[in-house]
Amino acid sequence: MSQSVQTAQAAQETYSQVGGDLYAEVQTYYAWQMRRVDSLDIEGFAATFTEDGQVVHAGGQRQRGREEMIAGMRASLPRYRDIAVRHWFGHPLIEADADDPDTLRVSYYTLVTLTDREGKVSFQPTFTVEDVLVRRGGRLLTRSRVIHRDTPVESAS
Numbered sequence: 001m002s003q004s005v006q007t008a009q010a011a012q013e014t015y016s017q018v019g020g021d022l023y024a025e026v027q028t029y030y031a032w033q034m035r036r037v038d039s040l041d042i043e044g045f046a047a048t049f050t051e052d053g054q055v056v057h058a059g060g061q062r063q064r065g066r067e068e069m070i071a072g073m074r075a076s077l078p079r080y081r082d083i084a085v086r087h088w089f090g091h092p093l094i095e096a097d098a099d100d101p102d103t104l105r106v107s108y109y110t111l112v113t114l115t116d117r118e119g120k121v122s123f124q125p126t127f128t129v130e131d132v133l134v135r136r137g138g139r140l141l142t143r144s145r146v147i148h149r150d151t152p153v154e155s156a157s
Contacts, residue, residue, distance in 0.1 A: 018094045026094050026106060026133070029140045034087040040080065042073045049142045050134060058127060058149040084115040089129075102135040103143075109150075126150045 018026075029048075036045040046066040049055075054064045063069045088111045097103035108131075112124035132144045 016095055018096055022096070022104075023092075023094060025140065026092065026104065029133070030089050030092075030108075033142070034089070037073075038085050038087060040077065042070050042077075045073070046070050049145075050136065053142055054144050056144075056146045058147045082117055086113045086115070087111075088113065104133040104140075106131045106133055110147075 033045065033048045036048060046069045049066060049069065052065055053069075054062060055069060056062050061072075063072050089108045090111075092106055092108040095105045097105065108129055110127045110129055114122045114124065116122075126149075128148045128150055130146045130148070131142055133140045134143045135141075
């Protein structure tokens, strides 16, 4: 057996693959969700979470429920004056819950760019995000989000 085949088989043993329709649905959901936050539609963004949804930010602060999320985002609005914010997601790993077909666990990388009026782009630190998505009334909602700031991997000596 060739090394490339062995590597491909080992990679498949470490994750489960979802179908193309579900993958596309999750990608579309995130595109829609991030367009809400990037356009500063705070209420629309919060509505993409379950009523009791929660976010744990990289700094440790936790927001539970839509009202706390909205209050936290409103407090941050001055930071985004005269700046276009864009959230870029990549390398999503989507795992269906074996016990509940309406629950998905999704992990992905995110990059946030800030563009000022002159077109100068700056980058925020990168993060790895872990979401639990649930299907309610035929649509996806975020039940929980945990955001981890990326740090260098310690090399094995």
